[in-house]
Amino acid sequence: MKHNTFLWFFTVFSLFVSLIFARPWWKDAVFYEIFVRSFYDSNGDGIGDLQGIIQKLDYLTNLGVNAIWLMPIHPSPSYHGYDVLDYTSVNPQYGTMEDFEKLLEEAHKRGVRVIIDLVLNHTSSSHPWFIKSSKKDPTYDEFYIWRKDITESGWGRPWGGGSKWDVWIRNSSREEYYYAAFWSGMPDLNHRNQKVKEEVYKFTKFWLDKGVDGFRLDAIRYLIETGPGKGQADTEETISWFEEYNQFVKSVNPNAVLVGEVWTDNRTVSRYYSTNGIMDLCFDFDRSGAFLSSDKNNIVRAYLTQKRYTAPADFYAPFLANHDVFRAMNQLGNNEKLARLAAVCLLTATGTPFLYYGEEIGISQIENGDDKYKRTPLPWTTDKKRNYGFTTGRPWFQMYVANKKVNVESQIKDKNSLLSLYRKLIHIRKNFPEFRSENLEIIPNNNPNLLVYKRTEGENTSWVLINFSGDKEDIDVPQLENKQLQNLITDRKITIKKGVKISGLDFLILKEI
Incomplete structure (x- = not known):
C-alpha cells in the first residue's frame, strides 16, 4: 500500500512539474x-x-x-x-x-x-447591449461610456489627427454622447463595469x-x-x-x-x-x-x-x-x-x-x-x-x-x-532548435550591406548571412573559417577557407556540423 501511495504521489508530482516547466x-x-x-x-x-x-x-x-x-x-x-x-x-x-x-x-x-x-475594446453600435444601453436599460446603462456634456471632453483620437471631438458621438435615443475611439459604429465598452x-x-x-x-x-x-x-x-x-x-x-x-x-x-x-x-x-x-x-x-x-x-x-x-x-x-x-x-x-x-x-x-x-x-x-x-x-x-x-x-x-x-x-x-x-531559441547575436562587420547573425541553442549553432546589395559581396567571418558547415537551403556541406562570397540580394544559412 505504501508503495502504491508513493507511486501515485510521484506520478502526480511529475505531471505537475512537467506542466509547470513545459515549454509553451x-x-x-x-x-x-x-x-x-x-x-x-x-x-x-x-x-x-x-x-x-x-x-x-x-x-x-x-x-x-x-x-x-x-x-x-x-x-x-x-x-x-x-x-x-x-x-x-x-x-x-x-x-x-x-x-x-x-x-x-x-x-x-x-x-x-x-x-x-x-x-x-468595442462592439458594434447595433449590438443588443448598446441598443439597451442607449435606452437606459438598468442592466446595460453603464456598459458603455456616456457623457451628458462634452464641452470639457474634447479628447480626439488616441493616435492623433482629426478633430478633438471625433471620439464623442451624439446618441439621439439617450440624448447623450458616447465614446468611440475608432468610429461611431464601434462604441467603446466600459471595462470599469x-x-x-x-x-x-x-x-x-x-x-x-x-x-x-x-x-x-x-x-x-x-x-x-x-x-x-x-x-x-x-x-x-x-x-x-x-x-x-x-x-x-x-x-x-x-x-x-x-x-x-x-x-x-x-x-x-x-x-x-x-x-x-x-x-x-x-x-x-x-x-x-x-x-x-x-x-x-x-x-x-x-x-x-x-x-x-x-x-x-x-x-x-x-x-x-x-x-x-x-x-x-x-x-x-x-x-x-x-x-x-x-x-x-x-x-x-x-x-x-x-x-x-x-x-x-x-x-x-x-x-x-x-x-x-x-x-x-x-x-x-x-x-x-x-x-x-x-x-x-x-x-x-x-x-x-x-x-x-x-x-x-x-x-x-x-x-x-x-x-x-x-x-x-x-x-x-x-x-533546428537554434532557430526557435531566444539567442541571436549580431556579428559586427564593416560592410553596410551585409547582415550577419548567429543563432544558438545548446550545442546547436547556425549562421545567417544576408546581402542587401544588388552586387556580389565578399565578407570575412573568421569564426567560420575551417569549420565544417552545412548549407541548410541546398543541404550541401562546405568548408570556408577564407572569406565568403554572397551574390547580390542573396543569403546563406549555414549550420555548424
Whole structure:
C-alpha cells in the first residue's frame, strides 16, 4: 500500500512539474493569419468560409504551418467583423457552429492550433447591449461610456489627427454622447463595469470550452481610458485588467495563448509583459518595419533596441505585414528578391513568426486606401476565368493577381518559387532548435550591406548571412573559417577557407556540423 501511495504521489508530482516547466507550444509555432472571407470558398457564394479552410488544411500543414489565427468569425454588420454583434455565434456567411467545431477537430488532428480574434475594446453600435444601453436599460446603462456634456471632453483620437471631438458621438435615443475611439459604429465598452467584465469572461470561457487554443486580442492599448491624450492608451488600469484576464484564461486552460495587438514601439509593447502574465506574445511592429526596409542598419537597430527592455526576446512576435497595412510585396517595391530576403529575416528571427495569408506566394495589391484591397481573395490556380480557383461564384471583392505566377498551383510545382522558399525556411525553423531559441547575436562587420547573425541553442549553432546589395559581396567571418558547415537551403556541406562570397540580394544559412 505504501508503495502504491508513493507511486501515485510521484506520478502526480511529475505531471505537475512537467506542466509547470513545459515549454509553451507557441514558442515552437509558425502562425498563419487567415481572413476567412478571402481564403477559400467551398460553396460557390463568393465568400470564403470555414469549410473552405477545412479543405485547405493540408496545404497549410504541407507549408509547415502549425497554428492559424482566424480574423473575426462573429456576426457583424461589416465585411471585416471588427464590430461584433454576438460574441458567442459564428457569422452565418462563414458557416455554422458545427462547421467551426469541425474545423477545430480537423486542425487538431493535424497538430494545428487555432486561435480566434477577440475584439474586447468595442462592439458594434447595433449590438443588443448598446441598443439597451442607449435606452437606459438598468442592466446595460453603464456598459458603455456616456457623457451628458462634452464641452470639457474634447479628447480626439488616441493616435492623433482629426478633430478633438471625433471620439464623442451624439446618441439621439439617450440624448447623450458616447465614446468611440475608432468610429461611431464601434462604441467603446466600459471595462470599469463589473457586469461588462463578467460578460467578457463568460464568452471567453465559451470559446475555450469549444476548444480554441487562445486569442488574438485586438487593439488592447485602448481598453480603459483615464483622460485625453496619453490617458487614452496603455493606461495602468488597462494593463492591470489584462493581467487579471490572463489569470482567468489560464484558470480555464493553462495552455491557451494570448496574443496582443499593441500597435506602437517596443518600449511600450514591453509593458504588456510580466512574469505574472499579461500577454504571452505581442506583435513586433518595430521589426516589421525594419525587415521590410531591406536595410541592414534598421534591422540591427531593431534587435539592439529590443534588448533594452525587460521582456524576453521571444515575447515579441515578428511579422512582415497584416490586414491593416499594405501587402509586404508592395512595401518591397514588388521585388521578389527582396521578398525572399524578408522571408529569411522573418523565419530565422527570434520569437514566434506570423505569416499573413498569401504572403508566401507574394500577393500584392492595388494601392488603394480602402482596407478591402489589403484583404483580397487568395488565388489558388492559374485559371483567371474561374476566379483563380477561389470560388465558382462571383468573388465578394475583386481579385488582383500581379502575374501568372502569383498563385498556389504554379508555385507548388516550382522548386525555386517563393512558396518553396517559405516551405524550406519553415522546415529549417521546425527542425533546428537554434532557430526557435531566444539567442541571436549580431556579428559586427564593416560592410553596410551585409547582415550577419548567429543563432544558438545548446550545442546547436547556425549562421545567417544576408546581402542587401544588388552586387556580389565578399565578407570575412573568421569564426567560420575551417569549420565544417552545412548549407541548410541546398543541404550541401562546405568548408570556408577564407572569406565568403554572397551574390547580390542573396543569403546563406549555414549550420555548424
